[in-house]
Amino acid sequence: MAVGRRDDRAGQDVLRRVGEASVLVLISLADAPKHGYALIQDIKELAGVELGPGTLYGALDRLERLGLIESLPADDRRHPYRITAPGAAALRVHLDSLERLSAAGRLRLQLGGI
Amino acid sequence: MAEPQAARLVGTALRCYPARWRRRHGEEAAELAALLIRDGTPAGSIARSYLAGAAREWLTPRPGRRLSTVACALLVAACSLGVSAGLLAPAAPARAASTSQARASAHCRPGSPESVPGVISATGCPQVIIWEAVHGRSC
Numbered sequence: 001m002a003v004g005r006r007d008d009r010a011g012q013d014v015l016r017r018v019g020e021a022s023v024l025v026l027i028s029l030a031d032a033p034k035h036g037y038a039l040i041q042d043i044k045e046l047a048g049v050e051l052g053p054g055t056l057y058g059a060l061d062r063l064e065r066l067g068l069i070e071s072l073p074a075d076d077r078r079h080p081y082r083i084t085a086p087g088a089a090a091l092r093v094h095l096d097s098l099e100r101l102s103a104a105g106r107l108r109l110q111l112g113g114i
Numbered sequence: 115m116a117e118p119q120a121a122r123l124v125g126t127a128l129r130c131y132p133a134r135w136r137r138r139h140g141e142e143a144a145e146l147a148a149l150l151i152r153d154g155t156p157a158g159s160i161a162r163s164y165l166a167g168a169a170r171e172w173l174t175p176r177p178g179r180r181l182s183t184v185a186c187a188l189l190v191a192a193c194s195l196g197v198s199a200g201l202l203a204p205a206a207p208a209r210a211a212s213t214s215q216a217r218a219s220a221h222c223r224p225g226s227p228e229s230v231p232g233v234i235s236a237t238g239c240p241q242v243i244i245w246e247a248v249h250g251r252s253c
Binding site for chain 1: 135139141142143145146147149150159160162163164165166167168170171
């Protein structure tokens with residue numbers, strides 16, 4: 001059944017319910033490990049979103065609990081974070097899902113002729 | 115804002131986090147705040163962000179956290195709100211009285227205050243309760 005299939009696919013996309021900040025953090029960590037300040041700067045440059053530090057630590061804790069990122073040994077007082085293999089896989093699934101949604105939205109806009 | 119004041123404000127916000135969180139992120143979070151302040155981010159907005167984060171942290175269920183701890187945190191928050199409301203209360207009775215009288219004339223039989231005993235003579239919060247009890251609903 002179509003609904004069942006859609007639910008299954010959504011079930012694989014663990015990032016669907018973690019919030020935008022967590023997805024941005026994961027995207028930022030996709031190329032290299034970063035600490036808090038570098039993450040805030042990178043996300044500002046990447047997406048134009050200025051994450052508050054409280055939001056950032058909430059997202060980091062959530063992603064770490066899910067096993068999608070891991071904390072590296074502290075460099076001075078800063079903990080760099082690194083994306084894990086399950087984190088990279090989850091990000092791929094989520095980005096694929098966003099691409100499908102984006103394509104469907106563009107198609108509908110074309111069909112609507114607006 | 116002067117640097118020591120900003121640091122104190124952020125430090126106060128960070129103290130609102132659970133001890134476990136402070137042990138893990140406390141120093142790093144203070145340093146991050148200092149860097150952001152240096153870049154021109156207002157200390158107030160950093161403190162607000164940390165306060166919101168602390169509230170979320172307390173309210174997020176954790177396996178190791180006892181329910182009573184969360185309940186205590188909520189109780190303290192509720193008491194703080196109560197104190198704030200108490201400080202604002204002196205202005206409230208007058209507003210409440212005028213509101214209920216306005217309701218009486220606008221919603222119910224105009225000019226028949228006897229239909230809502232207690233509303234005219236009483237002042238302060240109880241009259242609102244009586245009013246709503248008489249009507250059976252909030253107007």
